[in-house]
């Protein structure tokens with residue numbers, strides 16, 4: 001194993017060249033007590049709804065060495081996904097290609113170019129990605145629990161690399177954002193002082209819920225995801241369109257009108273969302289959402 005410490009400055013320059021808008025490093029220490037307590041409380045309250053996987057591997061989420069023995073440093077990275085055009089009804093993050101694929105490709109590229117030894121993660125392993133983004137100093141927590149990167153707002157995807165090398169320098173968390181989110185609790189019942197209650201969240205209901213939608217749920221103008229609290233967040237003002245083609249909607253998606261959605265066939269669904277995160281809702285789930293949609 002290469003035991004030379006990572007050159008953090010060079011690594012950040014390489015990350016920047018690959019299109020990452022933020023890159024930070026932290027020692028692979030256990031998650032801090034305040035956040036661990038908050039996470040356990042969130043689970044106890046049942047705010048994870050049916051996302052059973054959040055209850056699995058709790059200790060592994062809180063202790064990085066249990067997930068990857070030998071990890072010494074954690075690198076948190078962000079990609080700007082703010083599309084310059086949007087198909088209404090679909091959340092901003094899901095307009096382009098599936099971020100899991102795009103982020104994984106970029107993280108692997110960075111690992112190869114920088115000679116990093118370890119593993120990379122994109123929202124598919126027991127990793128508290130928002131905590132690490134905060135701890136690595138690349139962003140600040142918003143009231144809705146998302147991370148906002150200064151200069152790019154909360155419209156960013158996060159990825160992590162667990163590396164077996166130490167770094168020549170580590171980053172510190174950023175100070176809290178200067179503007180609070182006035183009226184955040186009255187914006188949506190899912191936003192609570194203890195965190196986001198997924199059971200009441202349109203995003204969870206339209207993407208993760210495989211059953212019926214709750215009768216009293218109002219989808220507003222969306223049928224996949226929800227951007228209301230994202231757009232209401234003061235840091236959303238810092239979001240700026242990405243140059244990354246991967247996150248732009250296809251002409252076919254942009255061309256869809258309300259009536260096209262109401263008559264969507266499985267074949268059209270497959271063609272439109274072949275490489276998209278929208279696949280997660282499956283055809284039946286998307287049709288169920290569209291039936292409840294009031295544009």
Ligand code: SF4
Nearest residue numbers: 188201202226228229
């Ligand atoms: S995403 Fe929408 S439903 Fe979920 S917490 Fe934010 S505003 Fe509420």
